[in-house]
Amino acid sequence: MIRHWRSRLPLSLQFGAIALLYVAAAAALAALLSKWMGEPWLVVLITAAVLAPLLVYHVQRAFAPMNSLFRALAGSVASYRDGDYSFGLSWQGRDELAELVASHNRLGEALREQRLALVQRELLLETMVQNTPVAMVLIDPGRHVVHANLAARKLLGEGRRLEGHTFEDLLAGAHDAVREAFQRGGDGMFTVGDEDEEDIYHLSRRQFRLNGRHHELVLLRVLTAELRRQEVQTWKKVIRVISHELNNSLAPIASLAHSGSELLRRGQYDKLPTALATIEDRARHLEGFIRDYARFAKLPAPRRTPIEWSRFVAQLRTQVEFTFDGKGSDGIARVDVAQLEQSLINLLKNAHESGSPPHEVALVLRRTPDAWRIDVLDRGTGMNEAVLANALLPFYSTKRNGTGLGLALAREIAEAHGGRIALLNRDGGGLCVTLVLPD
Known part of the structure; x- marks a missing residue:
């Protein structure tokens, strides 16, 4: 705390009063000395010699509170730099220095609040990180x-x-x-x-x-608990899908077997071939269903071999119908031919089952700087946002008799080759399924 009676006056008034006082004193002393001495220079010299020490004394007295204040300000700034914001300054006057002290104290208060907030935030972050x-x-x-x-x-x-x-x-x-x-x-x-x-x-x-x-x-x-929960949910879904498919096949088989025995008992042999053909059809469907699941579960690591795209596409067209413009077919890829063929057959069959006209189902092959891009295009109904978000998940299917493995198997094969698969609705209707396979 710095106290001085002069600090009650503004600085301009303090120095103005001192200046007027010494001007008046110098004039009075010079007039007095002029009566006794005739030389003006001697009067000025004596006046200065008498009043100069007093002027120095009063100026020092006037600056003493300000010097103390400036030292206190310098000390507080050094404390702020060291992170100590625990004190402030006091000035009793209403002059310009009072505004400086008030601003300095407001700065200290703001720094204290910021420091407290930072400390609380550091404690919170430390607690979160540690726990x-x-x-x-x-x-x-x-x-x-x-x-x-x-x-x-x-x-x-x-x-x-x-x-x-x-x-x-x-x-x-x-x-x-x-x-x-x-x-x-x-x-x-x-x-x-x-x-x-x-x-x-x-x-x-x-x-x-x-x-x-x-x-x-x-x-x-x-990730143990999270993966265990997902594993349980996956198994539940698998069991529901398998149970549903088994019931759909075994129930009519059991019913037709009972009907066949009744036809034999009654001697109605002419109707037996129809019942047996239906039993065979349902049994083969169930066999294919189980085979698809086994293929998905036991997908081996890809065995890459070089193959010409023209030969691969020609072989693929013998198994499923599609249009192809021939671009890019002069290149050679290193892929697992059997796996990629199975993946594209599934995608092309999905395209035909989407409601697309057969001539609108197309395969497009393009070369990128470090990969091959294969697009399977159709003009079917496409997919809504919910189906797009789940279509690549195993066992997810919107078809009544679908296994939900076609797209999942294609994704598994693409990722096993170090690539990726993406689905996108086309402008004007239809779907684009893109496979990207790196060299």
Whole structure:
């Protein structure tokens, strides 16, 4: 706190009053000395010698409160720079310095509030990071652990603090599956434990700059419970689909078998061939249904062999009808011929079953810089948003007798080749199914 009676006056009035006072004093002293001395220069010299020390004294007295205030301001700014916002300044006057002190105090209050908000936010973030089930490890450029939350300590350090340790030393003591996941590089999934007690993890690694230096953030997320729930839901769906298909085939088979026995008992042999043909048809449908499921479940890894597109397309046209403009057929692809053929047969049959005119079902082949693009086009009814979102999922079908495996199998084959599949409604009606297969 700085107090001085002059600070009650504005600075301009203070210095104006001092100046007027000394001008008047100098005039009076000069008039007095002029009566006794005739030399003007001697009068000026004596007047200056008498009043100058007094003027210096009063100026210093006038500047003393301001000097104290400026020192206090410099000290408070240094404290702010060091993160200390616990004090303010007081000035009793109503002059220009009072406005400066008030502005400085408002700045300090704003900084205190911001600092408090930052502290609360840091505490919240620290609590969230420490208690999240995702293991988080921050690694500096020297491969030392900068930060690790509780989940990371439990997974990699048996509960102890990991900060300061090299990440490679931690991996050396970790489970074999963890080390293998990091050796593969990039993101991925791995399993820790045996068949009875196993945990499934997803590994994610991100690079970024912190304080101008490269750092790596490692995230290890446990997916066991989530995948188990999805697995149960998938099995329930599979069981419902299989149960529905078995009932649709076995019920009429049982009924026709009973009817056949009645026809034999009555001697009505002329009607037996019809009943037996229907039983055979339903049995073959059920056989094909089970075979499709087995093919989807046991899809082997693709065996890539080179093949000319012209030969492949000609072979495909012997099994299903479609139009082809011939573009791109002079190239050679390395694919699993049997798998790609099965995938395209399913897609082309879907196109014919969409309500499209047969001549509007087309196959388009195009070369991209690093892949082959195959489009299967039709002019059927297309798909609404809900069907587009689920069409590639296994066992999802809008057909009454569909298995929901055609598009899912095509997706499985494309991804096994390192490619992808996409569905898009066409302008003017119809659907475009695109397969992208990298070289």
